[in-house]
Amino acid sequence: SQQGEEDPQALSIQEGENATMNCSYKTSINNLQWYRQNSGRGLVHLILIRSNEREKHSGRLRVTLDTSKKSSSLLITASRAADTASYFCATDQGGATNKLIFGTGTLLAVQP
C-alpha cells in the first residue's frame, strides 16, 4: 500500500515557470525524500527533509514539510525543459523496518 500520494498526477508548464508538486502521507515519519525519474531511467535522489525540519533548499529546489498535516511540497523554480520527468516522494516510517514507501508520482512536462 502506498504511503505517499502525489498531487497532481500530471503537470504541464512553460519553461521559466515554477512547478509545485504535493505529497500527502498517512503515518508518522522519520524523513521524507523526493526523487526524480527521467523516462526509461532509474530514480535519482533530489532532497531529504527530516521530521524536525520545516523547509529545505537545494539549488532551484525548495521542499517544505508540514508534519501536522502530513504533507510535503516540492517547488522547482525557473523550470527548464530538462526538468521534464516524474517526481516521487518517499517516506521513512521508522521502526524496525529499514525501507522507504514510495508514492505514485507526478509527471512534470516543461514545454520549451
Next chain:
Amino acid sequence: NAGVTQTPKFQVLKTGQSMTLQCAQDMNHNSMYWYRQDPGMGLRLIYYSASEGTTDKGEVPNGYNVSRLNKREFSLRLESAAPSQTSVYFCASSEDRSGGSQETQYFGPGTRLLVL
C-alpha cells in the same frame, strides 16, 4: 564508481521460464533492495537485505526469491515467470541507518521484463 549496476537491461520470457536478475553496488552499502515499477503504481518493494546474509520480504514478494551473495551483490530470481510479473525491476542500495533513519537510496538503471 559505477554505483548500482543491473543486468540484463531487457528480457523476454515465456510463461513458466525462470531467470535471475543481477544487481551489484560498489559503494560499500549494507542495505540493498529490489523494487518493481508498474504504470500508475509507483515503486513497490519486493525484497530487501539489511546486511550480508539477511533478507526480508517487502510488499509484493510472492513469485520471487532473492540471494544476498555478498556485500556487493543482491540477485532476484523468478522461478516460474507469469505475465503478471511483466514490469520494470529496479535494484537500489543505501547507507546504514543513522540514528534509526532511512537514508538516500541509489538506484540502478532497471531491467525491463516482458513475460509472454
